[in-house]
Amino acid sequence: MSVQRSQDAQAEGIPVTSCWNCRAAVTGAHFCAACGKVQPLPAGASYFAFFGLPQKLTIEPASLEGQFHMLSWKLHPDNFVRASEFERNLSLERSSQLNDAYRTLREPIARVEYLLEHLGVRKEGTTKQQAPPELLEEVFELNESLDELREARAAGGDVAALQGRLEAAQQNFQEDLEDVDAELATLGREWDAAVDFGGEEAKKTALLARMNEVLNRRAYIRNLVAGVQKELGS
């Protein structure tokens, strides 16, 4: 695994530094190979590199979990209670990065979002608020139904029929969401293939842009579904 990590570290352009304790060369590894001391996090290293993984979107959950447990055992602050303050802080930095990385990479959607953010394609926490064109008609109908429901509630009208219509619409959007997830999975596999076989930069860029669009659509639909659920629940 250490060999693989150094390759990935090279792929990410992580510079070779020297161990703070014994000055031996280190390339982003958790511990110095020579003296075993925990090392500071290299600037700009990704969550993928932390696990010694290439920047690919297919990750086997069981093996990621196994790595997480193995690294937790080594990096957790419990191991450093009696170490110097400097080392305690390094352990805190590394173990929090481990937990952040695992939390992100274990969820397929969060994993794509993170990759796009890390590669500068997507800004953290941003989602486009305007409706994707292909959804315009459905969204328009949905908003109309929501308005009618609110009016009917206020006026004491027939709520049941409108609720049925909304539930059907919600079901539709739920299916859209499944389609979106399937599309994202396909794009993910194409991305992985491009990484494996050294695909052209232009193709990679196009894939990233496409994934970003799909993510935006996904966020938009999720908001709609949440809105409908809230209205139906109230």
Add this chain to the structure above:
Amino acid sequence: MGRVVGIDLGTTFSLIAYLDAQTGSPKCIPGPYGSTLCPSVVSVDPDGKVVVGEPARAKLLTQPERTIYSVKRLMGRGVADVQDELKIFPFRIDPGSDNVIRVRLGDKSFTAPEISAYILRELKSWAEAYFKEPVDRAVITVPAYFNDAQRQATKDAGRLAGLEVLRLVNEPTAAALAYGLHKQKRGHVAVYDFGGGTFDISLLKLISTNEGDIYQVLATNGDTHLGGDDIDNALLDLARGEIRENFGVEFDHRGEAIQTLRKSLIRAKHELSSAEKTIVQYPLESKGMYIREITRAEFDELIRPIIARTMAPVKMALADAKLAPKEMDEVVLVGGSTRIPLVRKTVGDYFQRAPHCELDPDEVVALGAAVQADILETGVKTMLLLDVTPLSLGIETMGGVIAKIIPRNSTIPASAQELFTTGVENQTAIDVHVLQGERELAKDCRSLARFQLKTPPGPAGLARIEVKFLIDANGILQVAARDLRTSEQHTVEVQPSYGLSDTEIERMLEESIEYAEQDFAERQVIEARTEAETILAATDKALADPRSHEVSAAERKAIADSEAQLRAALAGSDYKLMRTRIDEINSATAHLAEVLMNGALQTAFEGKNLDDV
């Protein structure tokens, strides 16, 4: 360096435990009254002397205005948070103590961490009496659902009691650890921890790795204001209502009478855990006697709504862990309130399996804490706890909306980086407000801290300050900032919204350390004296034994001399000198003891060589 211990600082009772090196098992340490349970009650006598535990509990009845129980409910909270409590609990809050509650006990007032520190110090003295050496480091447990301020207050209490707090461990996790050692189980475990004042549910995954066992918390939820106290109060409401109606007697909710009534109702509650019915009798002086039979069925109906309140957090934790109730392999009950049959039945029905309650539900948390304390102390890691933060961490953004940066149930330590910049030209400070909670708006969440990032004047958006928010392994927030343009570390002065400042802690600490040293010395003197008197009596008896003449006259004189020296030391108050003299008399009498022992053995084992025995 002294000993290391695990402490369960509970709402109703507190306990202290250690890992017995011989057996490798954790053990709770009993106090002077023989019980391992120290009532979490503190009383301040008119002469200023602080009494803790069993004697303080007795004082609830004789000087209620100088005595406090359930102080854990006030930890890390502001006056606005505890309005509901104030209607029920006889807390006397100092006016004007909004964000750090000060409780009046007689003519002095104390913060909740100070009162808790008295409880910790009492437990510490139990352990010191037991080990006959100082105790200075501890793992202290907290409810899993405690927020940052409540955790910080607990850590402060530890410091004030002269303890280095090695780690705060969540109570259900500590319990799971004690059970894991006990049962060697694998799989999904639900810990339902219903104590005196808090309720927690934690869902864990137990994993065996090549190196050791990992206890990974998947989700936790709870209510830090729900516990056996609420059941007591429901009984109290019932009795007060009936007494008002039938006898025209109204109780002052801070008086002595209500504490006596409360005490008999708690006894009734305990009895109803095994009996089908019980009788409460309460004398109302000239008005007669309130006699009330309570059946189990009636009690169950009374407490059903309270038990029901525990199930909402259970469901939320399962949803967060993406698990169904039947997927739990084990269910563990912790906390005194889980002795109630209705609680056991409710939990068993929900998870469709019989819950575990083999270990003493009062002791199990302290036992787990002792195991963790030993691991941190010795560095010999046999297992690892991976806990989570119970509440989402967020920062306030435009319009008072929260941006969540660390979601609840994230494994800790956890961190998040945020980039801050200026919004208008020549802005020199950026305000950051950190909160904890699940609601959308800042006003509905718990304010943790505020701080300002200073920046030189310039065009809007030029400043680039990166702030790192980190929740450490104790579940406590740390903040660090870095100016990305200069790469310099930015100093952040975080003003906690609730709780004590560092200066206040320092001042209290100075006072408490003096007391702690004094307390320790006093106790040591008493113990050395007791031991010396036992030894002197035994030595006198040995010298009077006719067989003592089998040792030489010179030896007998040496023994008599060392007796005289020990008696001289007892006249003073230097416990170390007493200990030296005790050791001396022990070695002076070693031969004599052997001679007498051989004589005794010879009588018992006629004809046998001592080596064969």
